[in-house]
Amino acid sequence: MxxxxxxxxxxxxxxxxxxxxxxxxxxxxxxxxxxxxxxxxxxxxxxxxxxxxxxxxxxxxxxxxxxxxxxxxxxxxxxxxxxxxxxxxxxxxxxxxxxxxxxxxxxxxxxxxxxxxxxxxxxxxxxxxxxxxxxxxxxxxxxxxxxxxxxxxxxxxxxxxxxxxxxxxxxxSPVGEAIFPEDQVTTRSSRFLASEIVREKITRQLGDELPYSATVAIESFDVGERFTEIHATIYVERQGQKKILIGDGGSRLKSIGTEARLDMERLFDHKVVLKLWVKVKANWSDDARAMKSLGFGDAD
CATH class of the missing domain: 3.40.50.300 (P-loop containing nucleotide triphosphate hydrolases)
Known part of the structure; x- marks a missing residue:
């Protein structure tokens, strides 16, 4: 401190x-x-x-x-x-x-x-x-x-x-001592930041087609000596949205993954291997229990 x-x-x-x-x-x-x-x-x-x-x-x-x-x-x-x-x-x-x-x-x-x-x-x-x-x-x-x-x-x-x-x-600002160490920039975990980066790329590439229907859950986040391997699942609400998100021959999902991986490598200063999956969880955005299972309300 x-x-x-x-x-x-x-x-x-x-x-x-x-x-x-x-x-x-x-x-x-x-x-x-x-x-x-x-x-x-x-x-x-x-x-x-x-x-x-x-x-x-x-x-x-x-x-x-x-x-x-x-x-x-x-x-x-x-x-x-x-x-x-x-x-x-x-x-x-x-x-x-x-x-x-x-x-x-x-x-x-x-x-x-x-x-x-x-x-x-x-x-x-x-x-x-x-x-x-x-x-x-x-x-x-x-x-x-x-x-x-x-x-x-x-x-x-x-x-x-x-x-x-x-x-x-x-x-x-009032007079007071530091709350956090001087080299700390956020309290959010790397897992959270990774999920948000993926969601940003979805929003930027498909904002008009999938404005608010996608969310991202990090299934695993393994930091190794040579690279960090991240597995993430993108949840949408309907089968048609899944098709849009994957794109022809997986082209859209690949583009989202590439952009997200490059941002993660800049943020984490480490090589990243990113694997994405897409699943349907019907009406998750209007279901408080489903939202909690997807990390809404978690502090990390």
Whole structure:
């Protein structure tokens, strides 16, 4: 444990789906631990990202996007995970997409207001604003509306913006010791990160055809001297989805496996042998018992 830390904080990152929460976290950490895609609701689980620099440590809790759909057990699980993450945090970092405040942002803000944590509003993707002149009046409007402790406009892809956000969070952080060792970046296991990488590739390649019907379970994760061998099963809800996921002659599954393996090798800094299977588990996303058997709710 580092003894030089003078300030530390637990920071919940919240917002509606697809505002860039996971992308921003990855840029703060300087490495990818949270999966991303253009599809809303890509993030399903809370994930801790730990940023230690100089004399401070920020422990970020990346959350699923809070949304209005309550049709399935999966939607309920994701909303519950996001709202629970705001409890017992020092700072809530609410991400909004440029000047596009909508009903989902309002819903998130209602949850945020229930907590006594410091509030930082992050106006993300400002590089995509067509009319930059709208930004300052909008920031003033947000301040009047929210009473936020800080409002920080950023582009997640601009290092100086990211550093400015980090410094704003440090300014609001209480005095305290480090919670985690300085070289630790996440509390999630390699098994979990491997399953998320596979799911990211599915979402990116088949997001329109299989938007939310696939989940991944790691059956074995064996680390050897020469390579790590990982066996994973992809579960879908219908036979037709299985056919789409496998593709002609197994081409789609092979492509997903290749992309996932390369990402795993970068993350784990070790050669990876990845084997994928596809199985049907009917209506798993609306069955709380099935979701639990597939790892939803597990801490690792």
């Amino acid at each position: 580092t003894e030089s830390i003078k300030k530390s904080a637990i920071v919940a990152i919240v917002g509606r789906p697809n505002v860039g929460k996971s992308t921003l976290l990855n840029h703060i950490l300087g490495q990818k631990i949270s999966i991303t895609s253009r599809k809303p609701q890509t993030t399903r689980h809370t994930l801790l990202g730990i940023h230690t620099e100089g004399d401070f440590q920020l422990v970020f809790v990346d959350t699923p996007g809070i949304h209005s759909e309550h049709k399935k057990a999966l939607n309920e699980y994701m909303n519950h995970a996001a709202t629970q993450a705001m409890a017992d945090t020092d700072i809530i970092c609410m991400i909004v997409d440029r000047t596009h405040w909508n009903a989902d942002d309002e819903r998130v803000f209602k949850h945020v207001k229930r907590h006594s944590a410091k509030l930082v509003l992050v106006v993300n993707k400002v590089d995509l604003l067509n009319d930059k002149g709208r930004l300052l009046p909008y920031l003033e409007e947000l301040y009047q509306k929210s009473g936020a402790d800080e409002i920080v406009p950023v582009s997640a892809f601009t290092p100086s913006d990211v550093q400015r956000l980090v410094q704003a969070l440090v300014k609001l």
